[in-house]
Amino acid sequence: MKLIVGLGNSEPEYSWSRHNVGKEVLNLFAESLDLKWETKKKHNTQIVKHEDYILAKPLVFMNESGNVVGELVRYYDVTLENLLIAYDELDILVGEYKLSNQKSSKIHNGIISIKNILKDENFWHLRVGVRDESIFGSVQKTGIDPAKYVLSKFSKTDKKKIVNEAQDFILTDLKEWLSKK
Numbered sequence: 001m002k003l004i005v006g007l008g009n010s011e012p013e014y015s016w017s018r019h020n021v022g023k024e025v026l027n028l029f030a031e032s033l034d035l036k037w038e039t040k041k042k043h044n045t046q047i048v049k050h051e052d053y054i055l056a057k058p059l060v061f062m063n064e065s066g067n068v069v070g071e072l073v074r075y076y077d078v079t080l081e082n083l084l085i086a087y088d089e090l091d092i093l094v095g096e097y098k099l100s101n102q103k104s105s106k107i108h109n110g111i112i113s114i115k116n117i118l119k120d121e122n123f124w125h126l127r128v129g130v131r132d133e134s135i136f137g138s139v140q141k142t143g144i145d146p147a148k149y150v151l152s153k154f155s156k157t158d159k160k161k162i163v164n165e166a167q168d169f170i171l172t173d174l175k176e177w178l179s180k181k
Contacts, residue, residue, distance in 0.1 A: 002053040002178055003078045004029075005069055007087040007110040010059040016159055018130035019150040022086035022110075023057045025128055028166045029174050030055055043075065044068050053178050054078075066113030073118065084124035084177060085114060088150060090139045092129030095161035099126050099173050107146070124177065126170070132158065 006026030014020050030037065030048050035055070037046040045068055048055040054076060058068035073083060081101075087110055092098060102122050115121045130150065131139055139146050154162065 001076050001078055002082040002084070003056065003072060003076060004053065004084045004086065004174065004178075005056045005058065005065075005072070007062060007065050007085060008057070009062055010057075014151065017151050017153050018088050019062060021088045021128045021130055021154075021162060022126070024162065025086050025126070025166050025170055026055055026057060028163065029171050032167075032171050043071055045072065062110040063113055065110040066115070066117035069114045070117035080118065080120055080123045084126060084174075085111065086126040086128065087111060088130040089127035090131055090146060090150065092127060093131050093133055094129050094154070094158045095165050096129040097127060097165060097170055099124065099177070101125070107140075126174070128162070128165075128170070130154075 004026065006022040006024075008014060008020030008023035009017075016024060035048040035050070037048055037057070039059070040047050043056075044059050046057045046059060054072070056068075056072055058065050060068055069083075069085070072078070073080075087108060089098070089108070101124050111121075111125075132155075135142055135144070139149055
């Protein structure tokens with residue numbers, strides 16, 4: 001069984017904020033496959049369950065994601081090589097992404113929470129860029145508060161870049177990842 005988790009905050013006011021891009025990409029993926037989300041209170045998540053995979057969006061704050069992911073991994077008996085976490089990455093520009101195994105953000109509280117619960121980081125990471133192109137280099141080095149920045153909404157132009165990136169590349173990569181044995 002494979003598991004893809006899209007990270008973000010569950011409250012509606014965070015929809016299409018930079019911190020919620022993992023959930024938004026997963027929404028686009030589910031929509032492309034004509035899949036419908038179900039709320040599972042037992043797991044504190046929204047889930048799409050397919051015979052070969054599960055898509056999940058935790059219904060908790062980002063910093064508490066590890067508890068939900070850990071529970072899903074145990075409940076569905078998912079190995080770490082079959083776990084992919086989609087989330088926002090400050091060091092990557094909007095319109096870009098990186099899919100890699102064992103390479104994660106060092107300051108992302110959702111990922112830190114997951115690593116602390118799983119006691120490992122040897123899972124797949126889909127790091128979706130959220131840094132506006134007007135910011136050169138690291139957001140942290142500009143004096144911008146990263147916590148406030150990731151809670152800000154995407155501009156219409158940046159949202160369109162994310163949707164186009166997802167439709168053109170990310171969804172294909174996710175489908176390919178799911179098809180690997």
